[in-house]
Amino acid sequence: MNAMTPSNQLIVLEDVSKMFGDFQALKDVNLTVKPGEKVVVCGPSGSGKSTMIRCINRLERHERGRIFVDGVELTDKRTDIDAVRGEVGMVFQQFNLFPHLTVLENLTLGPLRVRKLSKADAEARAMDYLAKVHIPEQAQKYPSQLSGGQQQRVAIARSLCMEPRIMLFDEPTSALDPEMISEVLDVMSDLAETGMTMIVVTHEMGFARRVADTMVFMDAGEIVEKAPPETFFTKPRSERCQTFLQKILAH
Amino acid sequence: MNIFKHISTARTALLILLFGFAVSGCSANWGWYVVSPSTEQGRINLGFLLGGLKYTLALSITAIAISVVVGLLIALPGLSEKRPVRAINRVYVELVRAVPILVLILWVYYGLPQIADISISVFWAGVIALALSDSAFQAEIFRAGIQSIDKGQHEAAQSISLNYTDTMRYVILPQALRRILPPLGNQLVYMLKMSSLVSVIGMQELTRRANELVVTEYRPLEVYTILVLEYLVLILIVSAGVRWLERRLRSDERQ
Ligand SMILES: Nc1ncnc2c1ncn2[C@@H]1O[C@H](COP(=O)(O)OP(=O)(O)OP(=O)(O)O)[C@@H](O)[C@H]1O
Ligand SMILES: [Mg+2]
Numbered sequence: 001m002n003a004m005t006p007s008n009q010l011i012v013l014e015d016v017s018k019m020f021g022d023f024q025a026l027k028d029v030n031l032t033v034k035p036g037e038k039v040v041v042c043g044p045s046g047s048g049k050s051t052m053i054r055c056i057n058r059l060e061r062h063e064r065g066r067i068f069v070d071g072v073e074l075t076d077k078r079t080d081i082d083a084v085r086g087e088v089g090m091v092f093q094q095f096n097l098f099p100h101l102t103v104l105e106n107l108t109l110g111p112l113r114v115r116k117l118s119k120a121d122a123e124a125r126a127m128d129y130l131a132k133v134h135i136p137e138q139a140q141k142y143p144s145q146l147s148g149g150q151q152q153r154v155a156i157a158r159s160l161c162m163e164p165r166i167m168l169f170d171e172p173t174s175a176l177d178p179e180m181i182s183e184v185l186d187v188m189s190d191l192a193e194t195g196m197t198m199i200v201v202t203h204e205m206g207f208a209r210r211v212a213d214t215m216v217f218m219d220a221g222e223i224v225e226k227a228p229p230e231t232f233f234t235k236p237r238s239e240r241c242q243t244f245l246q247k248i249l250a251h
Numbered sequence: 252m253n254i255f256k257h258i259s260t261a262r263t264a265l266l267i268l269l270f271g272f273a274v275s276g277c278s279a280n281w282g283w284y285v286v287s288p289s290t291e292q293g294r295i296n297l298g299f300l301l302g303g304l305k306y307t308l309a310l311s312i313t314a315i316a317i318s319v320v321v322g323l324l325i326a327l328p329g330l331s332e333k334r335p336v337r338a339i340n341r342v343y344v345e346l347v348r349a350v351p352i353l354v355l356i357l358w359v360y361y362g363l364p365q366i367a368d369i370s371i372s373v374f375w376a377g378v379i380a381l382a383l384s385d386s387a388f389q390a391e392i393f394r395a396g397i398q399s400i401d402k403g404q405h406e407a408a409q410s411i412s413l414n415y416t417d418t419m420r421y422v423i424l425p426q427a428l429r430r431i432l433p434p435l436g437n438q439l440v441y442m443l444k445m446s447s448l449v450s451v452i453g454m455q456e457l458t459r460r461a462n463e464l465v466v467t468e469y470r471p472l473e474v475y476t477i478l479v480l481e482y483l484v485l486i487l488i489v490s491a492g493v494r495w496l497e498r499r500l501r502s503d504e505r506q
Contacts, residue, residue: 057409057410058409059406059409059410082412082414085409085410085412086412088410089410089411090406090410092403092406092407094403096401096403096404096406096407097407098404098407098421098422098426099426100425100426100429101421109411109413109421109422110411110412110413113413113417113421114411114412114413114414114417155407158407158411159410159411161411162411162412
């Protein structure tokens, strides 16, 4: 453990700022996540939700402030970045499965190349996680042969095959047809019950109420509101959050 | 389906060409006996001409194999975020592209042995010159192909901790290769044609042999007509092959 890290926090963001050219996408963001905690992040489009979680596994590089993941500070050092990425899985809105590989190959690539598992072990692990996302029978298919909901579940299984301690989800159901949203949310709820630490960017408020320990509302690159779901949904303090909630809970 | 269409196009082209020669044969003074399979000398001449095929193929295929590898190695720094690294790519591509292939062939064969103090065979001089020249184009093709792959693929690879080499090898290049197969096929066709230039340093490929036969038989019209047909058939077959490969890879991906 790094001496500077606040104790018993798995993720720490300290005054994190991020610029895209002249545009400030994150403004002094502070956030801490305990092991096993589920954080749901919401906010209007362009508010910096994706940018924030992408900084946590270094898909974006923050300019100011500090980010710690399990005591390791994210710096430009390759070893730090690799250490952090090894702990953090990520699920994208657009699935980003590898289209030229079968489902099984998508799942075993990381375990084989990064974790150096044997082929048999990697495949056993892959089948295990495919069963957990309820599609073991699709192992030999290519991603394009699956429905959107199935593809996203494969993407979740692909991340889990790396056995991360933290899972980040960036609007995992936004690209899905309505009838497929619940199958993905169910898998995520199951995952939450296993004690996985999760940060989920989503506007699925039913899911948020069920699963979240902490709700975060972002606007214009800032965390405007942070509260347990009961308080968050019943008496949000800021006006911006109230307006936002009214809008998305209306439909 | 497509392959038959392609072959039948090739056949039509050939027929039109042969028909054209037959008609023009009425006025011009043709002497097909030089390459007539029914005479002893005709068969020898024909065998001599066709014997160049293996050198044309060997030259082109060796050169393109090398240029693909060199091209990829030159393409990669071109994708870097760092300006000085990208400059390596730019300088190489601009310099190599600026030199005509024929000039490069002459320089490699006559010039290179003097500065490097090596003796170089006609074949390898040809291969090096063709490969060098082509590698600049290959580098551009690879760069465009790799850049066409969605950013999400890189991010997904990073998120499962793949390093740069593995990301390229297992995720990006297999997808990029499928996309750049048509321009790669074009380069192979281009290379087959450009290999005729290696005749100037004495490589016994198709063009050189035709030239030599013209000198002994003094029948340029017939001999060069055969040469035209040789390239035509060769290139139509290669194009059909490339198309077939393209379709196979596409059905593999099932997208
Ligand atoms: N690579 C980039 N270059 C320039 N600007 C960017 C880049 N990525 C994001 N931005 C800008 O940063 C701001 C925050 O973007 P971000 O994607 O984090 O928002 P978001 O909250 O995830 O929005 P959405 O709900 O639409 O996904 C936006 O205004 C966006 O235009
Ligand atoms: Mg986003």
